[in-house]
Amino acid sequence: DGGITQSPKYLFRKEGQNVTLSCEQNLNHDAMYWYRQDPGQGLRLIYYSQIVNDFQKGDIAEGYSVSREKKESFPLTVTSAQKNPTAFYLCASRGLAEKNIQYFGAGTRLSVL
Amino acid sequence: AQSVTQPDIHITVSEGASLELRCNYSYGATPYLFWYVQSPGQGLQLLLKYFSGDTLVQGIKGFEAEFKRSQSSFNLRKPSVHWSDAAEYFCAVGALTGGGNKLTFGTGTQLKVEL
Numbered sequence: 510d511g512g513i514t515q516s517p518k519y520l521f522r523k524e525g526q527n528v529t530l531s532c533e534q535n536l537n538h539d540a541m542y543w544y545r546q547d548p549g550q551g552l553r554l555i556y557y558s559q560i561v562n563d564f565q566k567g568d569i570a571e572g573y574s575v576s577r578e579k580k581e582s583f584p585l586t587v588t589s590a591q592k593n594p595t596a597f598y599l600c601a602s603r604g605l606a607e608k609n610i611q612y613f614g615a616g617t618r619l620s621v622l
Numbered sequence: 623a624q625s626v627t628q629p630d631i632h633i634t635v636s637e638g639a640s641l642e643l644r645c646n647y648s649y650g651a652t653p654y655l656f657w658y659v660q661s662p663g664q665g666l667q668l669l670l671k672y673f674s675g676d677t678l679v680q681g682i683k684g685f686e687a688e689f690k691r692s693q694s695s696f697n698l699r700k701p702s703v704h705w706s707d708a709a710e711y712f713c714a715v716g717a718l719t720g721g722g723n724k725l726t727f728g729t730g731t732q733l734k735v736e737l
């Protein structure tokens with residue numbers, strides 16, 4: 510089954526800790542995206558990557574980092590610099606020929622202990 | 623910069639009634655427009671999209687949307703709502719070129735269906 514897999518589904522972060530959210534896709538898509546979702550605020554773009562070994566900051570990149578070493582994988586690290594990390598995180602991907610159509614994973618809910 | 627406004631935060635309709643969710647966008651050129659649906663604790667599923675051509679587009683689950691350039695609107699409609707349609711709906715606008723083909727999302731409309 511082709512799709513986007515996000516793990517874990519739930520994640521808890523302690524004070525001062527970095528945590529990494531996984532996003533893997535087997536759709537052979539070139540572009541991948543990370544969004545943060547807070548109630549009443551819609552989706553806000555954190556980082557995106559159009560090709561391997563390249564990525565750009567989105568609208569709310571502070572306190573986050575990413576890597577894109579493989580086409581299939583785009584992990585997001587929530588660093589200790591992100592003071593309000595509690596949110597629902599969504600990963601998406603897009604094929605180059607797909608004209609902005611993004612496909613989403615099921616999300617990871619991050620909470621602070 | 624592009625933007626999307628969904629003026630209704632919550633909407634409640636009775637099962638079997640018609641539905642219209644409003645979406646207004648701001649974009650300098652012809653936009654790509656999308657409606658996505660999200661069930662609680664889940665990712666987003668694409669309902670329908672508009673790129674060009676016929677301004678009335680059909681999507682999955684019996685939804686349709688109409689692009690009105692003069693009103694900068696892309697409202698979502700369904701003639702008869704089912705209880706399983708209760709979810710959150712997001713309108714999004716995409717840039718035609720460059721900028722990483724990013725999408726800008728509205729803040730969402732929460733739909734409640736009364737039985």
